[in-house]
Amino acid sequence: MEGLERIVSEHRLFQGLGPEFVNLAAGCAKNVRFNADQYLFHAEEPADWIYLIRHGQVALEVATPGRGAAQFETLGEGDIVGLTWLLPPYRWGYDARATELVRAIALDAKCLRDKCEVDHDLGYALLKRFLPVLVQRLQAMRLQLLDVYGSAG
Amino acid sequence: MDRLGERAPVMAPDAMLPLIARVARRVRELPDTWTLDLVAADGGPLMRYAPGQFTMMYAFGVGEIPVSVSGDAADQTRLVQTVRAVGKVSEAVTRLAAGDTLGLRGPYGTAWPVAEGYGRDVVVVAGGLGLAPLRPALYQLQAERKRFGKLVLLYGTRRPEDILFRRQLANWRRQLDMEIEVTVDHAGAAWRGHVGVVTRLIPRLGIDVDNAMALVCGPEVMMRFAASALNDIGVPEEAIHLSLERNMKCAVGLCGHCQFAGSFVCKDGAVMRYDKVRRLLGLKEI
Amino acid sequence: MNDHAAAVITHEGLGGLIAGLRAEGFRVIGPRLRDQAIVYDDIESVADLPAGWTDEQEGGHYRVRRREDAALFGYNVGPHAWKRFLHPPLLRLWRAERSADGMTVTATSEPAERYAFLAVRSCELHAIAIQDRVFLQGPYVDPHYKARREGAFIVAVNCGQAGGTCFCTSMNTGPKAEEGFDLSLTELLGDRHEFLVEVGSERGAALLAAVPHRPAERQDAAQAANAVARAEGNMGRHMRSDDVRELLLANLEHPRWDDVAERCLTCGNCTMVCPTCFCTAVEDENDLAGNAAERKRRWDSCFTMDFSYIHGGSVRSSGRSRYRQWMTHKLANWVDQFGTSGCVGCGRCITWCPVGIDITEEVRAIRGEGGSDGRA
Structure with missing residues (x-):
């Protein structure tokens, strides 16, 4: 476990978090790897895991009938895959595929949710770390929606 | 007034009178975008210019448009410009074949202050066709590689098939000691690169933000988001340079069209420092 | 002398x-x-x-x-x-x-x-x-x-x-x-x-x-x-001018711009009669055979939509922004561009405005001095 705690504490999401919180979070964590083109999860599956990418790239995709999968975002080292773990009904809305070998920390979402319910200090500390990620993605999505390169540019 | 960028070095006696240039080579970059190699009508060199400057290209009887130089400023034998066909003049210009002539004025405007990056990390952020005006700066960074710290090019465009200078990017990635990250807004499953807006790559930059310079060119909204993200990670506003677009007619600050508050984009820009324009970029219809 | x-x-x-x-x-x-x-x-x-x-x-x-x-x-x-x-x-x-x-x-x-x-x-x-x-x-x-x-x-x-x-x-x-x-x-x-x-x-x-x-x-x-x-x-109008640059630049989103936009016809008369307005456009003309083309320069006005056109549309598409451009250019940005105000107080823009928009009155309104119409 000690190795895992170190890995968890070194991830961007947990940097600067007190050891007591890191220990709590690490209690829900395990090391995982995905080969290229392996899926981390598919749309409509339960959002049981959160992935903190340590290495490699993950593509978030939405499949469109007749047009195959469209990638709408790629995530890399230091990024978090899966922001829906915190909100009911805890279900993925898109596919996540490793585009190359991916090493990640997987956090058991239910385990983490339960610990957050019990320890609101942990819950608040984690929320403060997840919220900026959400806002950054939202801002990026706004710019993406503008399709600025469309005709002008 | 305040210096907003580097002053243009050249001045013609009658700045409105074009000289005649000849197309030496025409290359299709994208379905609607072409690169023209231009020489003087007699085949000789045309003009000296600095990276970031632009010329006014005149298509016979149709009109004139501003186009940034996209070539290597160290190569004086030809003037290289990349044009997207979006209006009647640019359509006429991109239809010109090798041997055809066009009118040309310039070069005009401020330059990318590449030399200010000596001894510092340099981040180049390009969006869409904005890679073309930045290419002369990239040539200079390449030529003087040893004088800079870490070099990063972040390039965002719409789809994988819209990537400009694709072969050159691949070559640079192989040859240059420069990190090149290409990201697209939309991609199919086959695309192996990044997907997402170019600003998403900025928080992951491993640069010395206190000693870095950034050159940004692309659609204005993209530049605004990119410059803001660069500033958020600690790059000072004064070290971020943008290339603005406004309606340019005379290109020498006399016709008034390209006014941007207290500046004329044609002569005080197009390359301007972020700290001078940040507030204005947030205002509508300036 | x-x-x-x-x-x-x-x-x-x-x-x-x-x-x-x-x-x-x-x-x-x-x-x-x-x-x-x-x-x-x-x-x-x-x-x-x-x-x-x-x-x-x-x-x-x-x-x-x-x-x-x-x-x-x-x-x-x-x-x-x-x-x-x-x-x-x-x-x-x-x-x-x-x-x-x-x-x-x-x-x-x-x-x-x-x-x-x-x-x-x-x-x-x-x-x-x-x-x-x-x-x-x-x-x-x-x-x-x-x-x-x-x-x-x-x-x-x-x-x-x-x-x-x-x-x-x-x-x-x-x-x-x-x-x-x-x-x-x-x-x-x-x-x-x-x-x-x-x-x-x-x-x-x-x-x-x-x-x-x-x-x-x-x-x-x-x-x-x-x-x-x-x-x-017996000046017909007065306008406090010592701080007008700062006043306008600090009020680029003042509701008065909407008010004046209600009245302004964006006809450009003020720019034509103004003795300092200098903007021009160029026009290209061809002969019918297409063998000769001529380029002319013509006075232009920042009140037209074409004036600020870039690919995709006009930067200043609203009348509000065009009036604001004209007035802030004249009284504020001119100072940054040329080291002097662009207004000489000749009053032509007031006289020849078909709806009588009065630059001195607009400045007073932005200053928050409503009521007076600027007459001395």
Whole structure:
């Protein structure tokens, strides 16, 4: 476990978090790897895991009938895959595929949710770390929606 | 007034009178975008210019448009410009074949202050066709590689098939000691690169933000988001340079069209420092 | 100024000045009554001047009417400004022709006239000085303006009254002509109808020497000073100008811009009559065979949609933003661009606005001083 705690504490999401919180979070964590083109999860599956990418790239995709999968975002080292773990009904809305070998920390979402319910200090500390990620993605999505390169540019 | 960028070095006696240039080579970059190699009508060199400057290209009887130089400023034998066909003049210009002539004025405007990056990390952020005006700066960074710290090019465009200078990017990635990250807004499953807006790559930059310079060119909204993200990670506003677009007619600050508050984009820009324009970029219809 | 003493001339002397300028090859331009307005046009003799006429000006209102005397310069300013001669409304720039080898380009602008301007007001001298900064003192020089401006002979005239929309005292541009002229006249109306002449240059002195004149006496100078003081005292408008740049730049989102946009027709009249507005557009024309093309330059206005067009649309598509551009350019951004305000307080934009929008009133409204309509 000690190795895992170190890995968890070194991830961007947990940097600067007190050891007591890191220990709590690490209690829900395990090391995982995905080969290229392996899926981390598919749309409509339960959002049981959160992935903190340590290495490699993950593509978030939405499949469109007749047009195959469209990638709408790629995530890399230091990024978090899966922001829906915190909100009911805890279900993925898109596919996540490793585009190359991916090493990640997987956090058991239910385990983490339960610990957050019990320890609101942990819950608040984690929320403060997840919220900026959400806002950054939202801002990026706004710019993406503008399709600025469309005709002008 | 305040210096907003580097002053243009050249001045013609009658700045409105074009000289005649000849197309030496025409290359299709994208379905609607072409690169023209231009020489003087007699085949000789045309003009000296600095990276970031632009010329006014005149298509016979149709009109004139501003186009940034996209070539290597160290190569004086030809003037290289990349044009997207979006209006009647640019359509006429991109239809010109090798041997055809066009009118040309310039070069005009401020330059990318590449030399200010000596001894510092340099981040180049390009969006869409904005890679073309930045290419002369990239040539200079390449030529003087040893004088800079870490070099990063972040390039965002719409789809994988819209990537400009694709072969050159691949070559640079192989040859240059420069990190090149290409990201697209939309991609199919086959695309192996990044997907997402170019600003998403900025928080992951491993640069010395206190000693870095950034050159940004692309659609204005993209530049605004990119410059803001660069500033958020600690790059000072004064070290971020943008290339603005406004309606340019005379290109020498006399016709008034390209006014941007207290500046004329044609002569005080197009390359301007972020700290001078940040507030204005947030205002509508300036 | 210089050491030349002031002199006094009569109609005969004034006629001599005009004749002398014409004899030296100048095309003399001065005020004439035409189409119910006092405009600037060719002057051959004193008889061409608008003797006994004045103008009545208010927001959106201009009328010429008879004076009770025979004053030659008893009006203020009309729809014309001297820029129409120094910076012509339409100018041919060059012509391109197809050739066996591609194309050739030849400059086509006509040789510049040698102008002598008669009866240039102090506000207009300042306007010319402002356009000098725009066209001659930047990194690029407009050769067409330069050719017309250099050597132009200027006879100023001091205002003996202010118009209903005048506010030169607010902009520190008048009413007394202080510099930038070869000769300056003050009309002395009374028992004897004469003109006090001040000399501003050596060639002005030489011209004056060639016409009948007498030395100015103390009472002549006093009468001239009285005339100027009268003008100073009856300005039709006032505008606080010392902080107007900062005021406008701090209020770029002020609701008043919406208010003025409700009234503004975006017709561009204000830009056409303004003596400092300098913007131009270029036009390309082809002959029918497509073998020759011509490029012309034409006055343009920031009130048009085309003015700020970039691929995809106009930067300033709302009337609100276009009025804001015009006014902030004139009173604020001009200072950053050229080191001086772009407004000389001549009042033309107020008079010739079809709906009477008053720049002094707009400034007051943004300042938060509602109520007053700017009239003195």
